[in-house]
Every structure is written in structure tokens, then in C-alpha cells.
Amino acid sequence: MIAQDLRPLPKAAMNIESDASDPLADAPLLVRFEEVCKTYDERSWVVDNLHLDIRQGEFLSLLGPSGSGKTTTLMMLAGFDAPDRGRILMDGADISRLPAYRRDMGVVFQSYALFPHMSVAQNVAFPLNLRKVPAAETRERVREALALARLEGFEDRQPGQLSGGQQQRVALARALVYRPRMLLMDEPLGALDKALREHMQLELKAIHKQLGITFIYVTHDQDEAMTLSDRVAVFNEGRIAQIAAPQTLYNRPATRFVANFLGETNLLEGRVISNAGGFATLRLEEDGSLHHARCADTTLAAGDSAALAIRPENLRLASGDEPAVAARVIDSIFHGAHCRLRLHMAGGSELSMTYNPGSLGRPAPLPGEAVILGVPPQLAMILR
Amino acid sequence: MSAIALPPSLPVVARKDRAALWRAYGLLAPLVLFLLLTFVGPIGTLLWRAVADNELPQALPTTARALSAWDGRSAPDETLFKPFVADLREASPRDLAALARRLAYETPALRSLLATAKREVAGLDGSVAAMGALDQRWLDNATWQTFKRAAGPVGSYHLLSAVDIKHDYQQGLVNKDEAGLYRSILARTFSIAAITTLVCVLLAFPLCVFLDRRTPRTRNLLLLMILLPFWTSILVRTTAWMVLLQDGGMVNALLMALGWVDSPVHLLYNRFGVILALVHVMLPFMVFPLLAAMAGCNRLLVQAAYSMGARPLRVFFQVYLPQVLPGLAAGALMVFIVTLGFYITPALLGGPADQMISFYIAQFTTGTLNWGLASALGLVLLVATTLLYLVQAHLARRGAEGVKR
Incomplete structure (x- = not known):
């Protein structure tokens, strides 16, 4: 494959809506997965015909439930696994069979993988020693890397003497000290507690900004992916369900899976009446009401079954002239910043709605009360 | 292993718990008794045999006292002869026979010399x-030095013999005349054990790498065959x-x-047949600790080293081997x-030059009845x-501080 062929694939083919909020849309391509397949048991594909373009300098998260193929994708990128079909290109060259030690990538593992028989400084110096960097420069670069990871003064400690967060910083310093092309992270914060995890997220983001190299981050934590990333690739059953900037993923999910995996979504089943110009009309099975809402999937035709998707925070209590559904309040829960209502529709479908108690403009609904919920067409989605 | 070690907290054992503790120890009593009777006792007796030298004090008690007083350097005189002749008159033939056998270990000619003296004892005046x-x-x-070395009741004669050394009262510790008989047997024993261990390591290492990479099902099947x-x-x-051979x-x-x-x-x-059969017998002792070490090895460290640019050989020696070394050492020590x-195995498959130290221990115990030397070799x-x-154990402890977390 020659370099000029490496234009990003047409976005329609990848089921991506064009996205004006993506700041790295024009960044040059660094890595491309082409029709990559991987199986471990010869029966099912762990990674199934994967297309993925990684851009220079971006922070890309691979998000998905366990077994969705995200870690396998990362392992193939790192060179620990080879694809069974397809190929992986880096700067236009096929690296599918290139051994890991020739790929020039930094890898950070969930369990740190520090060498237990070496001190912190020796761990960080290890990749430099492999590259025969002179001793004085090694000392300087180890010092810089430890400063970047905010670990000054820990040089002579043994890994076993450090907390989980400190060990992960050492791993990070060790993976960055030789200035790799990319930094690959496999759930690096998974073993840390919540407060430390959030703190480390901010630091990771700052380090990414400071260094400008490409970060690939595997996680099953949607909040983490949204907080950190320029783009998030949502994996499901070995394929990418959607890849986009976090706001786009949240506001314009392409599939039910994405809508449910990122945040909470009410899904109401129905049948498509019409679909044109980015909007579709759907008749709900529940009560036969007609709903007009955004629809990015041009393959949905009249008569197809689909779902109306609306986030709990986008449902409105005061009904205007917009489409609406009738429901009965089952339960009301006070969360402090917001309140949550659990509602049942007449046919048994369950709905969830959140609202800000201060800006409701009417008395809070009580359990047992019948309400009309407005579904704003601009905020609802029709998904296959 | 963490270097920040908490100070060991003292166990607070209440009186009630102490009673429970003793009851728990009570469960061990039958085993302890069994071990005392069948292991500690016999082994202790055997080891005592290595230093006990009581044939001479038994047969010639006053001579034994005179020999202790003698410095072993001066010419023997009547201070030794008189008690010797007196003891010889009293000594029972059975005790004298035992003494003759004991003296003959060192100087065979003394057997007849002693017999003649007993026959002629009536005409001796000391x-x-x-x-x-x-x-x-x-x-x-020299004759009386041999007597002095056997004067007991505890002596180093057998122990020194086991490493081909004799205590000469004029020259100190000297090599015996047999040109390092037992030292060469000991060296041979160690060399056979070392070669067996080496072959086991060379065979077991690739085998364990292979087994480690199989699925548990296949691995268990293959282990069964081992x-x-x-x-x-x-x-x-x-x-x-x-x-076969x-x-x-x-x-x-x-x-x-x-x-x-x-x-x-x-x-x-x-030697070939001996080593072949020994390796066959000992291989499982090597495979199991090594396989356990490999299974417990942190593969991520290997992957991390690769990702940092380390080549396979370096990864093997700097990252993989230090992790499996404790298992390798444990297996090798066990085999050795x-x-x-x-x-x-050596007795049946080896020639005369391939016999290990156990063969000689057995020979001295059951053949020539030289229990002292047998015990000393043991x-x-x-x-x-x-x-x-x-x-x-020292190396493993040092290794554990470095390698294991």
C-alpha cells in the first residue's frame, strides 16, 4: 500500500456522522487497521473485520465491555499478538508481523509490570540501557521522566515499597522515557481506587497535552473514556460500534448499544413510518403515538422496527406542542443535585427521568401521579 | 517482598488458647513418636557409631587409660607394657576377637600379633x-599409635578414615596410604549427581516451557505421562x-x-547406563518445581520488556530467567x-568404577561389618x-528478596 492511499475511509462506511467538534479531524494518519480479524479458539472472532484509523497526536480510547475485542486490538497494535487476517499499517508500512521490540511503542499495563528486582530509577533506565544511551544522558532523562510523573525523590525505592498509584506512575515514566511514537495503555487505572483514579486521569490528560504523542487507552469505564479522550471507539462483539468525539457519542449515538453503554437511555420500541433528511417518524408500539426525531441511519425504511431513544435528562414534564407519552410515577428519588423519577407507561414499559428540583416550575410529581412527558425531537434519536 | 517490614507483633495467647494449642500439638504426637522411634533414634545411633571406638576399652580397660596418658611420640615403654600384659591375662577371647578386627581395619598384621601375645601371655612380665x-x-x-587411635571410648579414627586422613601423633594429620580412596569415591558420587542434575535441567527446561504453553487439559495429560x-x-x-541396554x-x-x-x-x-537411568528416575523432581515457577511467572514483565525494545535473548536472561530461577534451583537441589x-541404580547398572558412596556404606554395613566406617561415610x-x-537456602532467600514481590 502506498502512502497516498491512506486517506481516512469514507465516514458513511464507518457509520459515523460528520462531526464539526472534532479538533483532530485533519491530523495526519498514523496507524490503520485494515480488515483485521483475530480468533483464539478458531470458533469465534474476538476481533471481527476491524477498521480503525488512528491519527497523529490524538488521545483515542477503546471502550467496551469485557470480551469486546478492545484489549486484543491493543495487543495486536503493541505486537504481542498477530492478526489472523487483514493487516496493520503504520506510516503506510505493514507492521502486522513486526516483533514488539521493533515497534517503538510504550505500553502501560493494569498491573504495572514493573521489574521487582530493580529500583525505580533502574526500571525507568531499563529501556534507555537497551538503547545504549550514555550514562550521563540516561541519568538526565530518568530524572526528567520521573519529574513528568511527579516522582522526584523515589529513585532508589523498590517497586514493592510504592502504592498502586505510585507504581503506575513509574510504569508511565518507564514507557515514556524513550520517547516512543505511541503510548498504549491497557486499563492503567483499573486497579486504583476512585479518588486516585480521577486524579490520575487529570495528570494523564496533562501529560498528553505536554508531550503531544499519540495515546491509545483501553478502558471499560465510560466516564474515564469521556473525560480523557479526543475520540472514543466503542467496541462491541469484536467490532467498532461507533467512533467519535465524546460529545458526539453521547448526544448522537449510532446504535442502541452505544446509547446504552454510554450513560443511561430510555428505549421505546416502535415501527418506522418515514425516514428522510436526518429525521424519521416512528409509531410507538406502546401507545401508537407518533414521534418525530433525529435519525442518522439512512438504511432504516418504512415498516422497519426501531426504537425511540431519549436520555432521562431530556424528558420534560411540562408538555408543549411536542410529541409526548403518558406515564405514571412509580418512585421518586432525591439525589441532591437532581431528582430521579421512575415511571411506568400503560403497556408496562419503564422510563427513567431526571430533573433539577430548583427549576421544575411546578410541584414535584408524587408516586402514583399520572404525568405527560414531552419528547423533544431535537434531543431524541431513532435507532435500529 | 516488601522491604518495609512491620515489626512482628507479639501473639497474644490467652490461657484458654494455649490449652487449645497443646491439644493441637497433641494431634502430632503419634507422628512425633513414630519419627523418634524409626528415624531420629536409628540415625542418632548410626552417627554415634561414627565416633564410638569402644572395642579396646572393652577388652583392655587399664591399657586404654595408659594409652590416653601416653603422648604417642615417645618410644613405648613399661608404662604401656605392664597394664597391657595384665589386661591380656584377664581379657575374654570374644572381646579380644572384636579388638583384633578393629585393629585390623588399620593394620591387618596386628591381628596375628595380638593372637600371638595372648598365646604367650604366661611368659610375659611387661x-x-x-x-x-x-x-x-x-x-x-607405629604399633602403639594404632592402639592409641583405637583407645576410645570416642575417637575420630573412622571420620578421618572416611576422608582418607590419619591422625599421626608424631606428624599430625597425614594422608593415608590408600591414595585417596574415599575422597575419590566422594568426588565420583558428587560428579555423578552433578551430571545427572545438569542433564535433568537441560531436559526439563525446554519440556517445562512446552508444557507451560499448553492448555491445562493437555498439560495434565502430558504430566501424567511423566x-x-x-x-x-x-x-x-x-x-x-x-x-533394554x-x-x-x-x-x-x-x-x-x-x-x-x-x-x-x-x-x-x-557411567552412561548409570546416568541414563538416574536421569529417568529424577526427571519428575526437576519438572514439577520448574513448571510451578514458570506458571507463577509474570508474563506481563516479559511483554513489558519486549515493548521497551528488549530482544528475545535479553528478555530471557534479564526478565524471564530471574523469575523461574528459584524453581530451577529447588528442582536442581532436590535432584542433586x-x-x-x-x-x-548404580549397583545394578554401573561397573566397579561407577559405584556411589551408598554402595560402600552398604558394603561396610552388611559385608565387612565395619559399622564405624559405614557410619562415618554416612x-x-x-x-x-x-x-x-x-x-x-541462603541463595534462595537472597533471590526472593530481589525477584519476588
């Missing part, structure tokens, strides 16, 4: 002239090797049928120590083994 007239050797310093010979009687296995055996028949050799190759009654004490083996174990 003077220098009478002893000289009986036999000039009675005036010889264990199968382990469950067969060692005698059966050894005889099976004899059937003898000049007219299956291996030679096959080699000749293939036209690789014209006449049978001697595979039996030499157990092989040191092997008896049946003690030497025990001490060597214990030293090796201590060295390995």
Missing part, C-alpha cells in the same frame, strides 16, 4: 626386653533398563539392524541431593548434603 623378644614390632611406635514411570517400582525400572538387548538390536554399528555397543555397567544417596554424606542445602 618388661621391654620380654616384649622385644616376643616380637620386635611391640617396641615400634508421572507414570514415577509410580513404577525403582527396581522394575532399573531392570527394564538392563533388558544389555549387549543383546533391544537398543543394540535396533542399532545393528539399522546398520549404525557392527558390534554391540556397551551401554550397561558403565536425592541422587547423592542413590544405591540400587555422616560425611549428611554433612555435605546439609551444607549444600544451607547454601541453596
